[in-house]
Amino acid sequence: MTSTIVLDQISKSFGKKTVLNNISITVNSGQIFGLIGPSGSGKTTLVKIIVGMDQPSNGQVQVLNTKVPNLNLLQEIGYMAQADALYNDLTGQENLAFFAKLYKLNKHVQNERIAYAADLVNLTPHLTKKVQNYSGGMKRRLSLAVALIHDPQILILDEPTVGIDPELRKSIWAEITRLKNDGKTILITTHVMDEAEKCDQLAMVRDGEIISSGSPLDLKNHYEINSLEEVFLKAGGEKDENNRIS
Amino acid sequence: MRTIALVKRICIQMIRDKRTLALMMIAPLVILTLLHYLLSDETTSPRLGVSGVEEGLIEQLKEKEIVVIQYEQLKNTNQIIMDDSLDGMLQMEGEKVALTLTNDQPSSSKVLQTKIMQAISIESAKEQANNVSKFVQDIQYKLPNVPVNLNKAKTPEINTSYIYGSNDTTFFDQLSPILVGFFVFFFVFLISGIGLLRERTTGTLDRLMATPIQRRDIVFGYLVGYGLFAIIQTLFVVFYAVKVLDIMLVGSLWNVILINFSLALVALLLGILLSAFANSEFQMMQFIPIAIVPQVFFAGILPIEGMPEWMQIIAKFMPMYYGGNALVDVMYKGLGIDSIKYDLLVLVGFAFVFIVLNIFALKKYRKI
Ligand SMILES: Nc1ncnc2c1ncn2[C@@H]1O[C@H](COP(=O)(O)OP(=O)(O)O)[C@@H](O)[C@H]1O
Ligand SMILES: [Mg+2]
Numbered sequence: 001m002t003s004t005i006v007l008d009q010i011s012k013s014f015g016k017k018t019v020l021n022n023i024s025i026t027v028n029s030g031q032i033f034g035l036i037g038p039s040g041s042g043k044t045t046l047v048k049i050i051v052g053m054d055q056p057s058n059g060q061v062q063v064l065n066t067k068v069p070n071l072n073l074l075q076e077i078g079y080m081a082q083a084d085a086l087y088n089d090l091t092g093q094e095n096l097a098f099f100a101k102l103y104k105l106n107k108h109v110q111n112e113r114i115a116y117a118a119d120l121v122n123l124t125p126h127l128t129k130k131v132q133n134y135s136g137g138m139k140r141r142l143s144l145a146v147a148l149i150h151d152p153q154i155l156i157l158d159e160p161t162v163g164i165d166p167e168l169r170k171s172i173w174a175e176i177t178r179l180k181n182d183g184k185t186i187l188i189t190t191h192v193m194d195e196a197e198k199c200d201q202l203a204m205v206r207d208g209e210i211i212s213s214g215s216p217l218d219l220k221n222h223y224e225i226n227s228l229e230e231v232f233l234k235a236g237g238e239k240d241e242n243n244r245i246s
Numbered sequence: 247m248r249t250i251a252l253v254k255r256i257c258i259q260m261i262r263d264k265r266t267l268a269l270m271m272i273a274p275l276v277i278l279t280l281l282h283y284l285l286s287d288e289t290t291s292p293r294l295g296v297s298g299v300e301e302g303l304i305e306q307l308k309e310k311e312i313v314v315i316q317y318e319q320l321k322n323t324n325q326i327i328m329d330d331s332l333d334g335m336l337q338m339e340g341e342k343v344a345l346t347l348t349n350d351q352p353s354s355s356k357v358l359q360t361k362i363m364q365a366i367s368i369e370s371a372k373e374q375a376n377n378v379s380k381f382v383q384d385i386q387y388k389l390p391n392v393p394v395n396l397n398k399a400k401t402p403e404i405n406t407s408y409i410y411g412s413n414d415t416t417f418f419d420q421l422s423p424i425l426v427g428f429f430v431f432f433f434v435f436l437i438s439g440i441g442l443l444r445e446r447t448t449g450t451l452d453r454l455m456a457t458p459i460q461r462r463d464i465v466f467g468y469l470v471g472y473g474l475f476a477i478i479q480t481l482f483v484v485f486y487a488v489k490v491l492d493i494m495l496v497g498s499l500w501n502v503i504l505i506n507f508s509l510a511l512v513a514l515l516l517g518i519l520l521s522a523f524a525n526s527e528f529q530m531m532q533f534i535p536i537a538i539v540p541q542v543f544f545a546g547i548l549p550i551e552g553m554p555e556w557m558q559i560i561a562k563f564m565p566m567y568y569g570g571n572a573l574v575d576v577m578y579k580g581l582g583i584d585s586i587k588y589d590l591l592v593l594v595g596f597a598f599v600f601i602v603l604n605i606f607a608l609k610k611y612r613k614i
Contacts, residue, residue, distance in 0.1 A: 051456050055613055069614045074458040085453035089259050101251035102457040 034199030252467025423573035439517030496580030515600035545570030
């Protein structure tokens with residue numbers, strides 16, 4: 001197990017507003033790392049900084065021992081954005097093929113990977129439909145398939161299961177776990193607590209700060225509570241108290 | 247290879263978007279056709295009322311394609327002009343000449359006025375000539391032994407010849423090269439600009455930045471993808487203008503196409519560049535009055551030489567200034583590649599600068 005994503009004291013402000021404050025995280029290969037926090041807490045901003053789509057105001061990001069941003073590194077990162085960014089006037093197949101070509105997959109591998117990714121998200125029968133005729137959940141699944149298309153070492157998934165029904169969600173988690181066992185690094189953001197249970201490591205984010213981190217079990221033991229939801233509330237409460245004292 | 251993927255995708259999207267395709271290919275043809283019939287239409291003959299005008303002058307006026315209506319006595323000139331929908335009234339009493347013009351359309355009034363002036367001057371020249379010959383006869387009669395040889399004075403005749411065009415040249419002939427270039431420019435600008443804008447607003451441009459594609463791959467992908475359609479459009483517009491509308495083309499068709507390609511290239515790059523500063527299709531439209539319409543003023547429809555100095559300097563920064571100039575040179579004046587190569591070079595220069603600026607503008611999405 002090696003450290004594949006290392007964040008060193010990352011801060012980010014938009015104008016005067018501080019969105020991320022001094023965040024340091026280390027993620028290892030063969031690990032599912034969960035960033036959990038309410039919406040607006042800065043998860044997406046953090047994830048974009050890791051991919052290199054945004055620059056931190058302070059601090060450094062290293063992925064696979066390479067300083068971000070780096071173009072070659074992007075070949076090893078599969079990114080699923082929170083908002084589906086798909087070409088609505090193209091079919092599912094065409095969307096996947098377009099991204100496969102951007103990763104320079106050869107024709108043979110391309111077809112194989114399209115078949116694999118589409119099957120994984122149960123979209124095989126819908127590949128010839130235009131994306132504008134997809135439901136919200138189908139678009140989400142296609143976005144996930146795009147993220148997986150080039151078999152990346154590192155998967156960064158921003159709220160991947162929003163709008164996906166429980167059954168498919170389960171099979172997607174099964175696949176994420178299988179990828180983890182293959183030694184891939186998976187960074188996932190979510191605001192759903194029961195998904196947090198499935199992560200190996202968690203970082204709870206609130207207002208751009210990490211209020212608590214560790215494995216789900218560690219966190220529960222530390223706060224002597226059975227549910228992560230309550231951990232979150234308690235950790236958040238403690239933070240507020242600290243703020244009040246200081 | 248990434249550029250090719252982008253080009254292929256843009257082509258599929260364009261072909262599926264029938265409306266945009268029609269806007270690009272057919273709209274310029276429709277507008278050109280309308281303008282062709284509007285501007286090259288022969289104006290109807292003006293109607294002129296006359297009173298107390300001699301027969302000779304009336305003949306002269308009729309020769310100048312003026313419909314002449316004679317009146318005996320006039321009480322209220324203005325009323326008659328209105329009632330009989332005349333364009334003007336010419337009244338003569340001995341040496342006194344009075345001309346009343348409706349002047350509802352100043353330009354056609356000017357034409358009518360000029361024609362009347364000409365007719366009067368020709369008529370008076372004739373009269374003078376008659377007087378002179380009468381005078382000569384008189385003298386001969388009085389001095390029968392002195393031979394007086396005098397060539398009969400002729401009315402002056404002006405032979406007009408034209409360096410460019412002919413007396414059949416209409417306003418549209420001189421304007422049309424500029425219009426052809428402008429419509430290519432306008433529609434390519436709009437469609438490529440909105441193309442990249444849609445990529446920005448749907449988040450796919452952001453998503454592209456999470457792949458190893460380089461910023462210049464994106465610019466070149468757009469350049470080639472939309473460029474292909476711009477080329478087809480240029481061919482459509484030029485061939486339609488020359489072969490169907492029969493617009494005056496003295497010089498080489500290939501030079502015309504070459505100039506329009508260069509213009510399309512510049513428009514495409516300007517479109518995707520300005521789309522970086524728009525957040526919606528509507529904001530893209532707002533660039534039309536700012537960045538596109540002024541181009542027409544400097545394209546040669548209005549004479550640049552007559553503009554104040556500072557405006558002449560602005561003109562030098564307008565791609566259409568060079569495009570319009572080159573197109574008029576080739577289509578109207580029939581000049582060759584030698585006289586347009588400077589204009590073409592400047593257009594390519596514009597394109598190059600815009601490419602660099604575009605690659606730079608994408609830094610907003612990813613620093614590397
Ligand atoms: N480009 C931006 N400009 C200004 N503020 C931003 C920008 N992007 C995000 N923010 C702000 O940063 C905060 C965190 O947003 P985000 O990272 O999307 O949170 P999350 O993903 O946890 O819901 C929000 O308050 C949001 O308004
Ligand atoms: Mg988010």
